[in-house]
Amino acid sequence: MDALILNNVTKKYDSFELKDISFTLPKGSIMGLIGENGAGKSTIINCILNLTERDQGEINVLGQTANHLNLKIREDIGVVFDVSDFYDSFNLLQVENILKEIYKQWDSKVFKKYKKQFSLPDKKRIKDFSRGMKMKTSIAIALSHQPQLLILDEATSGLDPIMRDEILDVFMEFVQDEHHSILISSHISTDLEKVADYITFVHEGRLILSSSKDELIYQYGIMKCRDNDFNNISKEDIIRYRRQPYEIDVLVKNREAMARKYPKCIVDPARLDDIMMLYVKGEEV
Secondary structure, three states, X not given: OOOEEEEEEEEEOOOOEEEEEEEEEOOOOEEEEEOOOOOOHHHHHHHHOOOOOOOEEEEEEOOEEHHHOOHHHHHOEEEEOOOOOOOOOOOHHHHHHHHXXXXXXXXXHHHXXXXXXXXXXXXXXXXXXXXXXXXXXHHHHHHOOOOOEEEEEOOOOOOOHHHHHHHHHHHHHHOOOOOXXXXXXXXXXXXXXXXXXXXXXEEOOEEEEEEEHHHHHHHOEEEEEOHHHHHOOOHHHOOEEEEOOOOEEEEEOOHHHHXXXXXXXXXXXXXXXXXXXXXXXXXXX
């Protein structure tokens, strides 16, 4: 069973439209959802969680349609948003007492484990926590009611590299048994290069690609050409191109094949940022 399936999901607003979004998150894996600010990442997450009513399309979460999620399935989904002030007036002991009554699957041992791992104090009010401590608290809560699917919206943004690395290790540990899955929206591509198995890229409400990370990182390339060499490249080999002051950057799908086919051009590996930049800023032939 796949953890998450979206088929042609569409949501229209006055000034923005999420259009025909389709992708699948296999069970036991991590998918990174990328795109510039305003691309539609949060709208997708809100549609999955049924916080926003979609206009068209189907969403299946852990084997159920998203608009008919029963209480058991809702407990099987852990959610972490970028900012949450819901528990600010309480300390962690008070928060746990509240959550024990909400979640039937609440596990105090797991919560205690993450409090210790994240160095979170029991009696300090959450409003006095740093941003990083608040984010760790949200992650500890999400993981302590034994979810099968974890959904995170910019959960590592604004955190220092050491703290991000610590949290990413927790995510990788979470999916190791191949029964848990994560959808993580982030604009920090280096985080996703470390942990993601799949990448889904949206731009201006449209799906650009949904692929395995290894295919993107190990097969895509940036071919650097002079004008004369660029003019000799077959149109079907060019995904996007962008003119730079002294060369033309060309996004290609198979860098080894392109290096053999166009020996006068240099073909470098493509990082996620490179792929995003050329799709957003580049031109089609």
